[in-house]
Amino acid sequence: MAWFAGSTWIFIDRDDVVAQAISLYFASTTSTWRKRLGHPFEAPDYEQIPYDFPQIKSLMDALVAEKSHWAEFFQHYGLDPIRITYEHAVEGFPDYLSEVFGALRLPMQPSRPRLLQKMGGAANQRLAERFREDLMRQ
């Protein structure tokens, strides 16, 4: 931890952990992790990805555990991170980062377009719906 002394901590969370697990499942299955504005991009056919309940459940459990570990971590070291949810980040660009820039006293250039683009939205929703139904039946 000595390396991180004096750091500004930002805890990035996602309210919808099922959607998060499916995003991770899509990314790991297709090895497609990001889409950048202005860069060539061949969109994977997410509809062709097989539904794998155990794998998605395993990823979801890991994400839940990671969330818990971060809570323990911040408590253990007495840290009070700036909290940002993925949902807020997606919808609130660029204002969602105002608190971070303010804390760092760093000038923000809000007119710049977002470079990293969201992927797999509709396919994610469909698989999430199916996964939730199966999860309820367990």
Added chain:
Amino acid sequence: MVCDDFRNLAGVGSGRSEILYNSIVRAEAKDAWADLWPNLEAEGRVGEFFCCKLMFPHDAEGPPLQS
């Protein structure tokens, strides 16, 4: 996304966010942090700051990061 947005809005453009994970854990680096740090620090530099995403390994017991 958040690291990328931050770098972008700070005016330094895109960069790898998982610098420590990719360079130390994934690369199974054998060198001490002190030896690795100069290159990593340069890659993650945003003005006078260093920006990096940290993750708990999925099999971690948590909570401390050992120094």
